[in-house]
Amino acid sequence: MSEASIPSKFGAVVRVTSGNFIEMYDFFLFGFYATAISKAFFPAASEYASLMLTFATFGAGFLMRPVGAVVLGAYVDRVGRRRGLLLTLSIMATGTALVAFVPGYATLGLWAPFLVLVGRLLQGLSAGVELGGVSVYLSEIAMPGRRGFYVSWQSASQQLAIVVSALLGYGLNEWMDKPELEAWGWRIPFFIGCLIVPVIFVIRNRLQETEAFRAAKHHPSFNQTLLGIATHWRTIGLGALLVIMTTVSFYLITVYTPTFGKSVLKLSTRDSLLVTLLVGVSNLIWLPIMGALSDRIGRWPIMLAATTLTVLSAYPAMSWLVNEPSLVRMVMVELWLSFLYASYNGATIAALTEVVPGYIRTAGFSLAYSLATALFGGFTPMVCTWLIQETGNRAMPGLWMAVAALASLVATVLIYGLRPGQRPRVLDVNGGQETRLFGGEDAVLLEVPAQAGCDRGQ
Numbered sequence: 001m002s003e004a005s006i007p008s009k010f011g012a013v014v015r016v017t018s019g020n021f022i023e024m025y026d027f028f029l030f031g032f033y034a035t036a037i038s039k040a041f042f043p044a045a046s047e048y049a050s051l052m053l054t055f056a057t058f059g060a061g062f063l064m065r066p067v068g069a070v071v072l073g074a075y076v077d078r079v080g081r082r083r084g085l086l087l088t089l090s091i092m093a094t095g096t097a098l099v100a101f102v103p104g105y106a107t108l109g110l111w112a113p114f115l116v117l118v119g120r121l122l123q124g125l126s127a128g129v130e131l132g133g134v135s136v137y138l139s140e141i142a143m144p145g146r147r148g149f150y151v152s153w154q155s156a157s158q159q160l161a162i163v164v165s166a167l168l169g170y171g172l173n174e175w176m177d178k179p180e181l182e183a184w185g186w187r188i189p190f191f192i193g194c195l196i197v198p199v200i201f202v203i204r205n206r207l208q209e210t211e212a213f214r215a216a217k218h219h220p221s222f223n224q225t226l227l228g229i230a231t232h233w234r235t236i237g238l239g240a241l242l243v244i245m246t247t248v249s250f251y252l253i254t255v256y257t258p259t260f261g262k263s264v265l266k267l268s269t270r271d272s273l274l275v276t277l278l279v280g281v282s283n284l285i286w287l288p289i290m291g292a293l294s295d296r297i298g299r300w301p302i303m304l305a306a307t308t309l310t311v312l313s314a315y316p317a318m319s320w321l322v323n324e325p326s327l328v329r330m331v332m333v334e335l336w337l338s339f340l341y342a343s344y345n346g347a348t349i350a351a352l353t354e355v356v357p358g359y360i361r362t363a364g365f366s367l368a369y370s371l372a373t374a375l376f377g378g379f380t381p382m383v384c385t386w387l388i389q390e391t392g393n394r395a396m397p398g399l400w401m402a403v404a405a406l407a408s409l410v411a412t413v414l415i416y417g418l419r420p421g422q423r424p425r426v427l428d429v430n431g432g433q434e435t436r437l438f439g440g441e442d443a444v445l446l447e448v449p450a451q452a453g454c455d456r457g458q
Contacts, residue, residue, distance in 0.1 A: 012141055015151065016202045019089045020134045023127050025161035026096045026193055030120070030168050032258050033186040033275075034381070040104040040182075040413040041113045048389060051263070053158025055382035058255075059119055061124030065370035068128025073363030074225035076129060081137045082207045084362070086278035088126045088133065089204060093197040100190035125255025132366030139353040140210040147297055148350040152291025154387055159287065162254050162280030165189065169258070170273045209372050212358075220359055228360035229367060239368030240354050241411030246348055247369070247377025249403035251336055252397055253279050256381040264394050265325040275330050282338040299347040300416045306344035310405035314340075318398025318432060322368030337401070344408070355415065369450050376404060 015280065029036065038054035068088075076084030098119030134154045144149035168189045176185045211217075220228060229236060254276060261272030294302050314337065321333045337420045354365035387396035 009141065009143065009256060012208065013138065013153050015203050015207050016134050016137050017153055018200045019085055019092075019153060020157045020195055021161050022089070022193060022200050023092050023097075023123075023130045024194075025122060025126065025165055026092065026099070026190070026438040027061075028161055028165045028236075028255055029189050029193070030061075030099070031266060032273075033189075033314070034058070034259050035262070036182040036186040037116075038185075041102075042104055048385075050121050050151045051259070052382060053113075055379075055385060057113070057120055059061035059379040059382055060117060061120035061127070062370075062374040063210055064121045064124030065128035065374050065378070066367060069126040069132065069370040070226070070229070070363060072125070072129035073107040073132060073360075074220070076136075076362040077135050077149055077360060078221065080209050081133060081140070081362070082167035082209050084129065085133050085137070085207065086201070086204060088130045089197070091122055091126035092130070093194070095126065095323050096190060096193050096197070098122070099185055100194055107456075108167075112276040124427055125385065128220060128370045129362065129366045130381065131369055132362050135349055135442045136365060137210060139350065140212040144416055146292070147353070148289055148291040148347060150291075151350040151353060152346045154289045155342075155349060156284055156287045158250075159284035160264075163277060163284070166273050166277035166280060168192070169249045170270065170277065207261040209423055216357075225360055225363050228357065229364060232357055232360070234359070235283050235355060236364050236368045236371075238411050238415055239355055239365070240371040241407050242303075242352060242412075242421070243369050243372035243419055244339070244376050244409070245310065245405045246345045246399075248380050249310070249337060249401050250345070251377045251380040252384065252401055253337050253341060254283075256384055256397070257334060259381060260397065261330060262386070263323070264388060265330065267327060267330065271327045271330070275327070275334050277340045278331060279334050282335050284341055284441055285343050286342030287346045289348060290343045294347035294350060299351040300412070302343055302347040303412045303416075304352070304409070306347075306348070307405045307409035310340045310344070311402050311409060314402040314405065315395060315398035318395040318401075322394040340405075344405075348408075354448045385453050 011292060034051060034054050038050040042050050042053035042057070072084065072088060075087070096119070098115055100295070102108070102112055102119070131154060134157075135151050138150045138154055139147050170288045172181060172188060173183050226362045247305060256277065258269070258272040261275060262269055267390040317333045317336055321329045352365055353361065356368070380397075383400055384397040387400065388394055
């Protein structure tokens with residue numbers, strides 16, 4: 001694909017991100033219908049307890065992500081991006097089918113929540129490497145000087161999933177009565193997801209392997225991948241810190257928004273889904289714009305500005321919203337947080353593909369992303385629900401997002417320094433001698449050469 005035309009590049013982007021779409025579609029649905037799912041599978045004495053059990057199950061899927069990142073990431077780095085991404089899609093489809101078809105607690109008793117948990121764990125295992133695999137694939141096919149723009153479509157495809165999920169939810173809310181929706185109507189979008197999977201599989205099956213992977217003379221074994229991860233643990237740890245703001249803000253403004261709007265602000269389901277839809281559209285617009293901008297001015301300025309603005313504004317904005325809740329205020333606040341998320345993410349995901357050494361790029365990227373998601377982002381709905389319950393302060397989600405941004409701000413400074421024009425410091429980890437692991441030059445053949453964004457001190 002070295003001299004591929006723009007249309008063929010576009011086709012490759014569509015094929016690889018199509019699977020990412022369905023992965024995220026299923027994850028979002030669980031958050032969108034958390035209230036209905038809690039009643040179907042986790043009946044409890046109080047709505048709060050039932051909702052917390054549902055969010056705990058939602059978060060449990062994220063605990064499997066680091067496992068998927070290492071095990072499936074090593075598989076992708078060993079056998080190829082294409083074969084690995086087909087496997088992740090198959091695993092995700094199995095998890096989706098379980099959530100869609102398992103009868104409720106009233107029918108199966110404890111088996112019902114157990115099987116839903118298994119489905120979530122399978123989805124988490126798959127998603128642990130899906131985002132990393134897609135990001136790495138896009139970075140390796142990117143045209144010179146356009147890596148930020150190409151990689152941004154990994155996240156942009158998630159926004160399409162948000163839009164589709166929100167539209168389905170909005171339509172079902174208009175078409176069905178609340179008792180019907182909570183009894184069985186919430187399963188319809190999951191059924192639709194099951195029908196979409198075979199189409200996505202056909203599309204992704206037409207993927208070509210990246211030239212960078214084909215050119216490599218050596219592909220690491222599982223043990224070599226583990227050794228590489230251990231050697232570059234500082235890089236992966238800093239990468240996880242970079243991702244904290246991305247994953248916390250993402251799940252706060254998307255998955256948690258419908259529940260926050262309905263249960264906390266007491267807005268209608270229609271209004272909450274409308275806000276989610278607008279957030280998805282906003283993210284979809286800003287992500288490629290900021291990815292392209294990071295190719296021109298560098299990753300560093302955008303990452304530093306976005307994290308700083310989030311630290312300063314997230315809590316005040318949320319406080320302003322909860323003081324006088326309304327649809328207009330919620331739209332304004334969520335779109336502002338969307339802009340901050342998309343600005344940071346558009347630069348950060350490309351930066352992470354450039355920081356992680358090439359021979360463990362999929363496993364290393366996926367592990368960094370998965371650790372941040374498992375420890376912070378995935379439990380954001382649960383943490384926000386708990387913070388509000390314990391403090392009585394409905395603006396606490398804004399503080400949670402600000403803390404996440406502060407962690408990523410520290411990571412940005414540690415990696416890039418306080419002034420523009422510096423290359424990421426961790427690129428020289430181990431004295432630039434990553435190849436000593438294999439005793440030859442093979443490992444560096446998967447390194448993506450520096451492009452415009454990196455040269456400008458992202």
